[in-house]
Structure formats: structure tokens, C-alpha cells
Amino acid sequence: MFERIVENWLTRAGEKGYQTPFTQLLSIEGHRVLQGPAHFPFEHGKDMITLDPERKLNAFQLKGGDQNLENIEAIEPQLLALAAGAVTYPGFEPPRRPDRVALVVSGTLTPPARDRIANFNHANRALGIGPIEVIEKEQLVARFVAAQGGYLPTEPTDLSNLLKFYLSDGKGPFPMREVLALIADIVKPRREKPPNTEFARSIGSSLLLTAYAVAPWQRTGNHLAVAEAWLALSSGILRVASEMSLSEEIWKESYDLAFGAGRAALRELLDECAAADDLTIPDLVEGIVYPTRALLVCGYLSAFYLSERELGTEAQIAEPVKKVLRRELQFIKMIGESGAPYALSIGTALELLDEAEQGRLLVARYAASLARANQNDSNAAIPDPYHSFEDCLKRIAGADVALMDEQFDGNAYTLHVALEWLARRAERDVVTDLWPLATRLTLCEFRPSSPAKYLSHKDEEGVLKMWQANTPQSWKSLTEAARALQESEVPGELWRNTAFLPYLCLLLPHRLTSAIAKAQDSLVAQELVAISLDMSAPGETSGVGEKAGP
Amino acid sequence: MLPDFPSVKAHLGVALIRWTQEQVPQIAPLLGQIGSFHQHEGKRGHLSRADQSSDEVRYEPHRFEFVLTREEMRKTDLPALFAKLRKLAEQIADAQSTLMYTRISEAVEPIGNTVDAGGDFQPKHFFEMLSQIQMEFDPATGKPTGHVFSMHPDTAAKVIPKLQAWEQDPAFKEEYERILEEKREEWRVREDRRKLVD
Numbered sequence: 001m002f003e004r005i006v007e008n009w010l011t012r013a014g015e016k017g018y019q020t021p022f023t024q025l026l027s028i029e030g031h032r033v034l035q036g037p038a039h040f041p042f043e044h045g046k047d048m049i050t051l052d053p054e055r056k057l058n059a060f061q062l063k064g065g066d067q068n069l070e071n072i073e074a075i076e077p078q079l080l081a082l083a084a085g086a087v088t089y090p091g092f093e094p095p096r097r098p099d100r101v102a103l104v105v106s107g108t109l110t111p112p113a114r115d116r117i118a119n120f121n122h123a124n125r126a127l128g129i130g131p132i133e134v135i136e137k138e139q140l141v142a143r144f145v146a147a148q149g150g151y152l153p154t155e156p157t158d159l160s161n162l163l164k165f166y167l168s169d170g171k172g173p174f175p176m177r178e179v180l181a182l183i184a185d186i187v188k189p190r191r192e193k194p195p196n197t198e199f200a201r202s203i204g205s206s207l208l209l210t211a212y213a214v215a216p217w218q219r220t221g222n223h224l225a226v227a228e229a230w231l232a233l234s235s236g237i238l239r240v241a242s243e244m245s246l247s248e249e250i251w252k253e254s255y256d257l258a259f260g261a262g263r264a265a266l267r268e269l270l271d272e273c274a275a276a277d278d279l280t281i282p283d284l285v286e287g288i289v290y291p292t293r294a295l296l297v298c299g300y301l302s303a304f305y306l307s308e309r310e311l312g313t314e315a316q317i318a319e320p321v322k323k324v325l326r327r328e329l330q331f332i333k334m335i336g337e338s339g340a341p342y343a344l345s346i347g348t349a350l351e352l353l354d355e356a357e358q359g360r361l362l363v364a365r366y367a368a369s370l371a372r373a374n375q376n377d378s379n380a381a382i383p384d385p386y387h388s389f390e391d392c393l394k395r396i397a398g399a400d401v402a403l404m405d406e407q408f409d410g411n412a413y414t415l416h417v418a419l420e421w422l423a424r425r426a427e428r429d430v431v432t433d434l435w436p437l438a439t440r441l442t443l444c445e446f447r448p449s450s451p452a453k454y455l456s457h458k459d460e461e462g463v464l465k466m467w468q469a470n471t472p473q474s475w476k477s478l479t480e481a482a483r484a485l486q487e488s489e490v491p492g493e494l495w496r497n498t499a500f501l502p503y504l505c506l507l508l509p510h511r512l513t514s515a516i517a518k519a520q521d522s523l524v525a526q527e528l529v530a531i532s533l534d535m536s537a538p539g540e541t542s543g544v545g546e547k548a549g550p
Numbered sequence: 551m552l553p554d555f556p557s558v559k560a561h562l563g564v565a566l567i568r569w570t571q572e573q574v575p576q577i578a579p580l581l582g583q584i585g586s587f588h589q590h591e592g593k594r595g596h597l598s599r600a601d602q603s604s605d606e607v608r609y610e611p612h613r614f615e616f617v618l619t620r621e622e623m624r625k626t627d628l629p630a631l632f633a634k635l636r637k638l639a640e641q642i643a644d645a646q647s648t649l650m651y652t653r654i655s656e657a658v659e660p661i662g663n664t665v666d667a668g669g670d671f672q673p674k675h676f677f678e679m680l681s682q683i684q685m686e687f688d689p690a691t692g693k694p695t696g697h698v699f700s701m702h703p704d705t706a707a708k709v710i711p712k713l714q715a716w717e718q719d720p721a722f723k724e725e726y727e728r729i730l731e732e733k734r735e736e737w738r739v740r741e742d743r744r745k746l747v748d
Contacts, residue, residue: 376585386590405568406588428746436744439600446592458591464607467598471743478746510590 002148002159005166007141009212010106015064017218018106019047020230020261021144021211022062026050027253028147028204031058034089036260049087049098057087059098066107072116079103079120084129102133109134144208151186151205158186162213170216173390174225176232176507177457179213183236196250203237203254210258223269224300230262231503238500239455242493259500266304267317273297274320279328288396291333292389298328299342302349303502309352310499310523322353329358334366336392337385340414341505341512344421348524360422364430367418371437374412381408384444385509413444413510416469417517420482424521424528428475439469445513451491454504454511485522485531489515498523566635573639578647580700610649614641671709673716677725685733689741692734 010018019037027033030053037047046059061082063075072079082103086095103117114134121131161182165175183206194202210233217225237255240246273279279293280286305321308314325346334343343366350359374381383392387403394401415438422430448454449461487495494501501520505512522529575582589595595607616638618626626634658664663682667675688695701709716722 384588384590405571407586410585411587432746435746439744442597446590449592460592462592462594464589464592464595465598466595466607468600471600471740472745472747475746475748 003141003145005162005212006144007137009166009215010137010140010144011065012219013064013106013211013215014218015062015106016264017064017215018140018211019062020257021208022060022104022140023048023257024204024207024211024254025140025143025147026058027257028149028201029053029143033253036257037062037264046082046085046087046098049089052100056099057092057096058100058102059087060101061103063103063105064107065105066110067105067113068110069112069116072109072113076120079117079132080124083124083132084127097130099130100133101130102135104135104140106137106140108136108138148205148208149201151202151209158182162209165213166215168216170218170220170222170225172225173388174214174217174222174228174232176228179210179229180232180236180457182213183209183233196247199240199244199246200250200254203240203251206233206236207254207258221268221272223265223272224297227262227265227269227300228507230258230265231500232507233258234262234500235455235504235507238491238493238497239452242452242455242491243450255497259497262503263304263307266300269297270301270304270317270320270324273301273324289393291331292335292339292393294328294331295334295339295342295346296389298325298332299339299345299506301325302342302345303506305349305352306345306502306520306523307499310501318353321349322355325350325353326355326358329362332362334369334382335396336383336387336389337370337412337414338383338387338389338392338509340366340370340385340418341509344418344512344517344520345502345506347421348521352524360425360427360430363418363421364427367415367422367430367434370412370415370418371434371441374409374415375437375440376410378409381410383408384411385413385512411442411444411466412438413446414512415441416443416445417512417514420478420514421517421521423475423479423482424518426479431475431478435469435473439471441469442466443469446510447513448511451489452493454491454494454513454516455508457508483518483528483530485515485518485529487531487533490519494519566631569632570635570639570642573636574643574646577640577643580698581643581646581650583698584650612642612645612649614638614645671712673722673725676713676716677729680726680729680733685730685737687734687737694730694733 016037023033023036026048031050033048033050035046035049047062048060050058050060052058059082061075061078063071083101084097087098088095109117117132117134125131161178165179165182168175186205186209188202191198210229214226214229217229234255237251237258241248241251241255279297280290281293301321301324305314305317308317329346329350332343332346334340343363347359347363350356350362370382372378383395383403383406387395391401391403395403419431419434419438443466445465446459447463447465448456448459449463453459453462494504501516501523505516505520518529522531589609593609595609596604597607598604616634618634622630665675665679665682683697685694686696687693
């Protein structure tokens, strides 16, 4: 059954759809990946370059679907470059031809196409150029299934769930929590203290399973959902690495692949949005969902910009990101507190894109609308950050969802975070206006039981902190508290992989705490946050109203 | 396996549980005036108040009995089911009310914030009680808001006629207004503190 899923997936996956999993496959097979999936003019026909377990240099050209003679003729120059071009890679001096080269196709070659490759190899042999091996679907299926090892969905429920995701129409949101739960169930270590190789295999398997699960969203070009899937997996890998204190050699390659796939999907989302005049998907009720789509898209593009900034590659996306944000900002509306990390992300990106006033206005508007809407006995209170955008929209539409039975008035999880964000930027007037309203609310924040749990969807050992804002509140101590962060409050893996930090709370909005927001701001400008290195217990500090004030 | 109607059952199940929950504040109106809060993860909560006092939030599991025999299942229609669920709601309301009064006693007794009338409720007890509570007022009308006197029906039968009689007494009214004005001033001070200072 699983083999059939992999076969079907390969048949329908385009070139981009199987690049990342193929790279992971090679990694599981013992290759060291020197260059991952690349599509730049200077790739010289080589999508991927690896060092195999025998220390031989391998180069791969990947193509999606069946290939006929016409297809092969069209890529002959690329194949020549693949076989004859030298590999230039730091540490491999002087540049030399690869020891092995392969054309990988996710479908099959027609007999004339196969014959053309044979002739091509024959002619090249006379010139001292090595042959091009052809890897087709049948071999790939066997290798993918073998690479999965013991981490296969064998239980009927798991298979049924995987099939459910796989057969989705790919139009709606990616069912992140369900897919991650399925993956966690399948790839959990089979014994108490598994060796490192077993961890590496289970992490690699989770990447392959994600590729299968995300396929429908990949096929429909739902780039945001694809990005969410890969970023959610990245978060899962960081969580396991953090909780189990795994060394980087076990998980980093898989993490880089998943994170890279997420970045690639966001780049496609950006290109699509920047090229369009709007974000409309025509429908009678489009107006009800458009403001949320605008928030979702702008939030992710902003986080993309902030994340690329950490990697030093933001220059090429700055203008298109700015263009989309400026165009869509006016349509954004908040329907739940899960929108808070998106608002902060957009506000911060706008600041860095020379639109600081617009950014601060957005965050101030969010804080004001939340402070007013969630007052005691209000019937306009918005749901807490544990509820997805989809559930909030269903609630507005009157659908019967679980959150219909919950009360949200009198409480706020993200108001103090937004007020601190504004305080760090010396927006005293805004905070002054909102403070009386804030004092009438119970401010809430869930403190995970350990920093690593910030990366976890649920933590039953953590504690919910609830407090009332100080009356009166000293502006001086408020700003001091808003800028103070203990390094130990944030997982070490996040400090070591700061490019992931802007995405964390978009994936897990209920993990937006004072500490995480400060950590995110510390990436923006050093003067915004003062990080102390003391070793006191994590989770017992910060929370503006709780600790600050007289 | 006999044929079944799982989606109808699931829909009705959710609707009936919601209906049962909605009965609780009707049975115990005081509970309806208290907001509820859903903690999504973790088993512990910690509350810090504006007056710097703090408490651990203690969650207590409650179990209620609801029995429907096979014989009843064969003939219980919706009205009959509502009647049984109403009894379940009464159990829930009773448990929640008991817990609320227990928690209030636990909070006020150790700090002496109680008034013992010794079985003979007099105006001085009433005024002492008023003096010891924090009062909120409507900013537009200046009238007290959000206060409820909760009494056992037997106590209410004795106390309410007394209160009605005292209300006719000018001296009682004067003292009542004096305490109210004191409370109003305390409230104004508290409201004035809801601000940012240097």
C-alpha cells in the first residue's frame, strides 16, 4: 500500500516536488550533500552534487515526469555540462569532473529516449567523459521505500490518515497539526536510548513523509501551505534536537533541507503575489475571507523578509515584499489573537522597509482593537491564540465549532506583547491611551515547562500565568522590562538558527510570549533588547505588567 | 453490526451537551454572572492581582452520574431526554456553587474578612459588611455595579423584610449613603490609578 502511495506521488510530482525528498534519500543512503537542489544559470547541468559513502563525487540532474526523445534532445547541452563540466566546490581543489553522474527522472524514459542516452554515452566515452546513469521511477520507488526503513505508516489508521492528506484537493490550509501528529507517531524512536543513526533515520523519514503529505498542496501551487508544511517540519526537527540535545550532524542536514524547501515555497508565494494586482480568489463570499488571507500572506512574506535578513539574502526580495505589504495593508483585519504574531511580523518588516509609521500604526491598531473588544461582558471579544484562522472564520460564519462554547471577554493573551513591542519603540502616547483598558483585562501567557517546549504544539507541564496590569504603571520600568530578556528563556537551537525565529509564532501563535517577541526584536536592532546571560530558571521572568511597575 | 446513524447522533450529542451547560446558570443564576475561561494546555495556573496578591489556580475534577438504561434508550424521546439532562445540570450547578462558596470561605476567613451576625442580623452588620468589600460603580450613573447578595432561602426570608423596613429609616439611609460615598471615592482613586506615570 505504502509503495503504491510513493509510486503515485512520484508519477504526479513535478521536478520541484521531489527535489528535496530525493536529496534526503541520498543523505539517508550515506551521501554527503555538497550542493542541494539548485536552479541557477551557473549550475552547469548539476542540480545536486554529493560525496557518496565511497568518497566518490556524484552529480545529478533531476527531471519530473516521463521523458521522450524530444525532451532528451532539449536537455542535451545540460547533460553534456553535467558529465563533462568540472565541479567547483570549496575544499575540492583543483576543480574536477564528477566520478559518477546520473539523470534522475520521476517517470520513465521512452525506448527512443533511452537509446539516445546510450548513444550519447558511447560518443562521450571516446572523449574520456564518463557515462550518464539513468535513474527512473521504478528504482526510485524501491529506494524511497527502503530509505523509509522501519518508519513506515503500517497501522491502518496511519495509512488512512496519510491517504486522507494525500487525496486532499490542496486548496485549503495545510492540516499542520494533524500531519505533524501523524509523523511524530510514525517516526518516534522505537527504543529508549536509540543510537544517533536511528535518530538521523527517523528525522530523514519524517522529511519524506512530509513530502508525500504536502503533495496535493504542491500540485495546486498553494505555496503558503507548502511553506507551512516544511517550516512546521523544521520546527519539529529543532524541537527534537533541542529536547534530546542531539548533535548537529544528526539533524542539521534534514533541517536545512526542510527549511530550504520552506524558503523556496515562500519565494514562489512572493513572486505570485507581487506579480498579481490583488490576492483575490473570486467567490460570492470572498469579502469575508479576504482580510484574513491578506493578513496570512503579508505575515508570512514579512517573516520571510526578516528571516532572509538573518541569512544576509534579503536585498533581492525587499522591493517585492514592500510592494505587496503596501498594497494589502489596508485590507488586513484581525479576527482572533492568532493574528498577533502576524501583525508584529508585518509591523517589524515595514519598519525595516522604511515604512515604520505604517508598521507601528498596524500594531497600535491591533492592540487597541483587542483591548476594546475583549473588555468584560463584551460580546465582540475575539478568540484566544489557540484558535486557528479557519475556526475563527467558521465562528463568524456561524458554523458549529468548538470555540462557540468558549468565552473570551475579560482576557487577552497578546495585548501585553503588543504593548511591549510599542514600548520598545518609545510609543508612549499609544500605550498611555490603552493602559486604562489594559488594566481591566486579565492578561495571560502560557509559560512552557522548558525553553524547548516553545517548539512544541502542546505542553502539559507548563503553567498558565494570569495577571492584572499595574495601576499605575511607571513608563520607565515598563520600557526597561520590555527590553530585558534572559538568553536562557529562549531555546538554544533558536539562537543558533535565528533565521527560523520569525516563523515560530506564525506556526504556533499561542507560543507568542513576551520573551519570544523580545528575541525576535533582538534580531532587528540590538538597542531594542538587552539580553542578559544569567542562568536563572527559564519561564519565571518577563511579562510586562506582572513584573514591571511599582 | 446493525445499521446506525452516527452523524445524526454526533450532532445531537453536541447540541444536548451544550443545552445542558446552558441550563446551569438558569438553575444557579449567580454562576451565570461569572465568566468562564478555557485553559488549553497545562494543568497549572497562577493568578497575580493588581493588589499584588497571588494564588495558584486549583482545578478540581468533578464526576456526575447520568444513567440511561437499555429499556429507556428504546423509548426516550427528546422531551424525556431534556428532563433527564436537566437533572444532570442540577448536579453540575450544585457542585459548582458548592465549590464557589468553599473557595470564597477559604479566601476570606484566614484574613478575617467576615461578619458574624450571630443569628441576629442588624444594620451594623449590614454596614460592616459593606465597609469590608471593594465596590465598583458605573462611571455614567455613579451607581454601584456588579454586587450580589447571596443568601440561603431561609435567611433571605428573614433578612429581606428587615432590609425593606430599614430602608424607610432616614438614619439608615444616611449611613448607607455615607458608606457608599466613601466607596465611590475609593473607586475614583482606583480608577485614577489606571494610567502610565513617569
